[in-house]
Amino acid sequence: xxxxxxxxxxxxxxxxxxxxxxxxxxxxxxxxxxxxxxxxxxxxxxxxxxxxxxxxxxxxxxxxxxxxxxxxxxxxxxxxxxxxxxxxxxxxxxxxxxxxxxxxxxxxxxxxxxxxxxxxxxxxxxxxxxxxxxxxxxxxxxxxxxxxxxxxxxxxxxxxxxxxxxxxxxxxxxxxxxxxxxxxxxxxxxxxxxxxxxxxxxxxxxxxxxxxxxxxxxxxxxxxxxxxxxxxxxxxxxxxxxxxxxxxxxxxxxxxxxxxxxxxxxxxxxxxxxxxxxxxxxxxxxxxxxxxxxxxxxxxxxxxxxxxxxxxxxxxxxxxxxxxxxxxxxxxxxxxxxxxxxxxxxxxxxxxxxxxxxxxxxxxxxxxxxx
Amino acid sequence: xxxxxxxxxxxxxxxxxxxxxxxxxxxxxxxxxxxxxxxxxxxxxxxxxxxxxxxxxxxxxxxxxxxxxxxxxxxxxxxxxxxxxxxxxxxxxxxxxxxxxxxxxxxxxxxxxxxxxxxxxxxxxxxxxxxxxxxxxxxxxxxxxxxxxxxxxxxxxxxxxxxxxxxxxxxxxxxxxxxxxxxxxxxxxxxxxxxxxxxxxxxxxxxxxxxxxxxxxxxxxxxxxxxxxxxxxxxxxxxxxxxxxxxxxxxxxxxxxxxxxxxxxxxxxxxxxxxxxxxxxxxxxxxxxxxxxxxxxxxxxxxxxxxxxxxxxxxxxxxxxxxxxxxxxxxxxxxxxxxxxxxxxxxxxxxxxxxxxxxxxxxxxxxxxxxxxxxxxxxxxxxxxxxxxxxxxxxxxxxxxxxxxxxxxxx
Numbered sequence: 001x002x003x004x005x006x007x008x009x010x011x012x013x014x015x016x017x018x019x020x021x022x023x024x025x026x027x028x029x030x031x032x033x034x035x036x037x038x039x040x041x042x043x044x045x046x047x048x049x050x051x052x053x054x055x056x057x058x059x060x061x062x063x064x065x066x067x068x069x070x071x072x073x074x075x076x077x078x079x080x081x082x083x084x085x086x087x088x089x090x091x092x093x094x095x096x097x098x099x100x101x102x103x104x105x106x107x108x109x110x111x112x113x114x115x116x117x118x119x120x121x122x123x124x125x126x127x128x129x130x131x132x133x134x135x136x137x138x139x140x141x142x143x144x145x146x147x148x149x150x151x152x153x154x155x156x157x158x159x160x161x162x163x164x165x166x167x168x169x170x171x172x173x174x175x176x177x178x179x180x181x182x183x184x185x186x187x188x189x190x191x192x193x194x195x196x197x198x199x200x201x202x203x204x205x206x207x208x209x210x211x212x213x214x215x216x217x218x219x220x221x222x223x224x225x226x227x228x229x230x231x232x233x234x235x236x237x238x239x240x241x242x243x244x245x246x247x248x249x250x251x252x253x254x255x256x257x258x259x260x261x262x263x264x265x266x267x268x269x270x271x272x273x274x275x276x277x278x279x280x281x282x283x284x285x286x287x288x289x290x291x292x293x294x295x296x297x298x299x300x301x302x303x304x305x306x307x308x309x310x311x312x313x314x315x316x317x318x319x320x321x322x323x324x325x326x327x328x329x330x331x332x333x334x335x336x337x338x339x340x341x342x343x344x345x346x347x348x349x350x351x352x353x354x355x356x357x358x359x360x361x362x363x364x365x366x367x368x369x370x371x
Numbered sequence: 372x373x374x375x376x377x378x379x380x381x382x383x384x385x386x387x388x389x390x391x392x393x394x395x396x397x398x399x400x401x402x403x404x405x406x407x408x409x410x411x412x413x414x415x416x417x418x419x420x421x422x423x424x425x426x427x428x429x430x431x432x433x434x435x436x437x438x439x440x441x442x443x444x445x446x447x448x449x450x451x452x453x454x455x456x457x458x459x460x461x462x463x464x465x466x467x468x469x470x471x472x473x474x475x476x477x478x479x480x481x482x483x484x485x486x487x488x489x490x491x492x493x494x495x496x497x498x499x500x501x502x503x504x505x506x507x508x509x510x511x512x513x514x515x516x517x518x519x520x521x522x523x524x525x526x527x528x529x530x531x532x533x534x535x536x537x538x539x540x541x542x543x544x545x546x547x548x549x550x551x552x553x554x555x556x557x558x559x560x561x562x563x564x565x566x567x568x569x570x571x572x573x574x575x576x577x578x579x580x581x582x583x584x585x586x587x588x589x590x591x592x593x594x595x596x597x598x599x600x601x602x603x604x605x606x607x608x609x610x611x612x613x614x615x616x617x618x619x620x621x622x623x624x625x626x627x628x629x630x631x632x633x634x635x636x637x638x639x640x641x642x643x644x645x646x647x648x649x650x651x652x653x654x655x656x657x658x659x660x661x662x663x664x665x666x667x668x669x670x671x672x673x674x675x676x677x678x679x680x681x682x683x684x685x686x687x688x689x690x691x692x693x694x695x696x697x698x699x700x701x702x703x704x705x706x707x708x709x710x711x712x713x714x715x716x717x718x719x720x721x722x723x724x725x726x727x728x729x730x731x732x733x734x735x736x737x738x739x740x741x742x743x744x745x746x747x748x749x750x751x752x753x754x755x756x757x758x759x760x761x762x763x764x765x766x767x768x769x770x771x772x773x774x775x776x777x778x779x780x781x782x
Binding site for chain 1 (some may be wrong): 487492494495522567
């Protein structure tokens with residue numbers, strides 16, 4: 001049956017499953033993180049089952065989202081730094097949350113303002129509205145000496161974060177506890193993906209022309225592989241991965257490209273890259289997460305000039321589907337346009353972080369499959 | 372409760388844009404200092420048509436059809452894209468007497484029944500190219516495009532800070548706040564400020580601009596620093612509401628005061644008084660002094676708000692239920708003046724004109740508005756006053772588009 005014409009106006013919103021929007025504050029109790037400070041850079045699951053998030057803007061806030069039935073709330077923990085334009089978070093095996101944020105230098109010859117911090121949730125309880133302790137963010141010495149870095153990939157088995165020094169594309173490792181930084185050399189000449197992925201303790205990335213490289217920390221050497229990321233014919237020289245996520249059971253790295261918005265998978269067993277396709281007409285793929293059932297969820301959308309769509313890839317059926325624009329009327333009417341962070345929580349819900357002047361968490365509840 | 376007498380025909384006159392028989396809405400009217408009324412004749416429901424800039428002078432009674440936005444923008448109505456079918460709450464003038472305006476979206480591409488803005492936002496064929504800024508010179512009658520300010524976005528509201536040559540703009544559907552400097556030709560995007568819907572914006576004497584977010588929470592954009600400042604006040608609403616969707620809709624500045632009177636958007640639309648100097652918001656209740664919210668799904672519409680030369684606040688109102696399903700035939704039903712009843716599916720009261728004394732709070736229902744057998748449906752988005760005290764208010768929807776002129780008795 002054809003849908004009514006008026007239905008067309010909302011037909012682009014997510015309808016399979018359900019989306020709930022959360023302000024970055026305990027609804028009705030705590031003042032949320034203000035506009036212009038709420039744009040979400042990073043979301044990471046903590047060992048306590050909660051989701052930790054980092055914002056940027058005039059001030060950068062660390063917050064925690066406790067997505068359980070009796071205590072479904074966001075609690076802003078504190079301010080990490082002011083005038084922040086980039087940063088990332090990771091959570092160690094001991095449950096300590098580390099973060100690094102940076103701003104823009106005041107002048108051409110000025111150093112990059114960077115702040116490194118840690119937050120220990122074990123000491124600072126975040127609980128219900130009856131007993132809420134915000135905790136304390138502890139600034140620690142920043143080991144990057146003002147050098148610009150990429151997004152970080154974290155290996156909880158070694159409690160080590162990996163990243164690239166930019167623009168030189170030098171791969172480094174940061175030991176969380178000691179703060180020691182080890183450099184492994186330049187991954188490639190030319191354009192390099194600003195994104196790394198950990199797979200079974202090995203670091204993967206894409207260098208010049210989308211050529212996939214790996215670095216096994218046990219050996220400490222960067223190795224080229226025969227695999228390259230997919231792209232439109234002739235565009236290889238500017239090809240980059242814009243999102244990567246690893247699924248350990250299938251030993252598959254899922255990824256998306258910046259240039260064409262293509263979704264692909266790197267099958268590590270077979271040492272091959274499979275281009276699955278473009279989930280929407282927009283590019284790039286901005287973030288990815290693997291659900292607890294092995295389905296992959298991602299966000300596709302042009303920054304600023306487009307509108308983000310949530311998509312899903314089912315490895316069982318090879319179905320790549322545009323689920324639509326994340327929209328919710330709970331707890332308020334909201335349509336997300338810009339999303340750059342997502343992760344999967346302990347219940348298999350997909351948590352998305354908006355990256356806009358007024359930003360929220362959007363929690364996607366995947367549908368229950370019919371038998 | 373309402374005064375059911377009809378306003379005498381020598382007091383009210385309907386003006387029909389009969390050369391645009393298939394246009395169906397007026398989303399903009401602006402009175403210029405020389406008493407020329409500029410009108411944006413729009414197309415909401417019929418595909419493949421473009422908006423027209425028109426003007427009217429009451430002393431001559433003449434309607435002029437000045438510019439077709441398809442010609443001004445160079446966007447053909449059969450381009451496959453949604454057309455430049457609206458001029459929406461954007462007409463304004465500068466100190467040189469030039470008229471500025473902007474086009475807006477949602478008119479469907481030719482041959483299509485509807486156009487969903489989000490589904491087609493990035494579609495290579497069916498995306499809206501973007502709203503055009505345009506300028507009309509009344510001396511030369513030339514209307515020219517100044518280009519698209521932001522791709523894919525329509526311009527919902529635009530007001531001019533004439534002292535600084537700045538245009539304060541809000542966009543649709545992504546609800547961003549833009550400031551365009553006409554001299555420097557620079558555009559500043561202050562970012563998103565609400566969910567989707569935004570319908571009014573006003574300036575104080577210093578050039579600070581005021582509007583609301585999706586919850587009717589008032590904020591201002593500072594004149595010099597262009598910072599968004601939350602003001603900590605919210606538009607009035609019924610106690611059972613949270614304020615969501617209760618956005619700024621009507622605004623009329625009280626002459627020589629830093630005070631505006633206004634109304635919120637449909638569903639228990641309430642009037643308010645806001646003092647820009649003291650940041651005080653006062654709930655004035657529903658139209659005609661009704662204090663209790665109407666039972667759902669009844670609704671109150673307040674529109675056409677303007678201060679008269681006599682110092683009274685004039686506005687239009689109607690109560691009634693929204694149509695369950697607005698017919699969207701393509702083309703729409705032909706206008707039949709003999710039928711004397713438009714929109715028979717709308718079970719709402721006729722449109723009334725109210726005169727409100729801001730000193731005493733007394734609202735006087737002047738009666739039912741009808742003229743030449745064409746009843747006013749009570750839905751108006753703009754009220755204007757000319758230098759001789761005539762009150763103008765549009766009927767937002769109606770084919771062909773029309774507006775009414777009320778001449779108050781001299782007090």
